Amino acid sequence: MKGIVFTEFLEMVEKKFGIETVDTIIVESNLKSEGAYTSVGTYDFWEMQNLLANLSKQTTIDINSLIHSYGLYFFDSLKNGYPYIFNYYKTAFELIAGIEKHIHVQVRKIYPDAELPYFINHEEDDSKLVIEYQSERAMYAFAQGLMERTLEHYNEKATIKKEFLNDKGTKVLFTLVKNA
Structure with a gap:
């Protein structure tokens, strides 16, 4: 790590x-x-x-609450360290959907030995995003905190639901639906 x-x-x-x-x-x-x-x-x-x-x-x-708080906190480190990322994307959904194909590609260029979680986009449109988190570290609460702060950064409101795909929390399906 x-x-x-x-x-x-x-x-x-x-x-x-x-x-x-x-x-x-x-x-x-x-x-x-x-x-x-x-x-x-x-x-x-x-x-x-x-x-x-x-x-x-x-x-x-509890540990997951601490990890979630850390995800909320860590967002500012990303925003301050890599502001161009937030200028590149127009909406929170675009940024979150671009984690694996764009952001993690750039992170791997800087840190080739980084062990990052993997994200799979299942559904994506202007009002709904379904994205799967996969990591043996089971830090899904960190990812959720980052998603929440991303929405806040773009001044967007959405409901985030999570569905555990296994007992360990190493595979979690997040469904984000924009509030009307």
């Missing part, structure tokens, strides 16, 4: 829960990296799982 995911996560934890919480979850997680991440480095997903588990223990917030 790319280091930017870790650095931004720890930044979010610090802003929401304080530096003491960051220190506590790093110590309790017994990380190989010792919590010293660089944005361009690559780290084991196991470290993120431990950080999330310990943050959940510290805050009594």
Whole structure:
């Protein structure tokens, strides 16, 4: 997993829960990296799982809620770091539908070793988008947070429904329907 995911996560934890919480979850997680991440480095997903588990223990917030909050937070990193992406797409649905064919292609050029989720568009028009999330990391809540902030960025309103295609959460079908 790319280091930017870790650095931004720890930044979010610090802003929401304080530096003491960051220190506590790093110590309790017994990380190989010792919590010293660089944005361009690559780290084991196991470290993120431990950080999330310990943050959940510290805050009594369930892991998927924390991951969702992180998706909401991480959107600003993308917006600030890659503003041209948001200028390229005219609507939230266009951007979300373009994740696999455009955005992830560009990410792989910059980070060839990045392990990204995979998205399959099943249905797409101006008022409805059905997109399937696939990842062994089961961070569908992160993807949902990013989708919600994308809609907000484009000042669009839509209902997002998710359907689990397996018990692990590694395959999730998102249906986005624009509100009239």
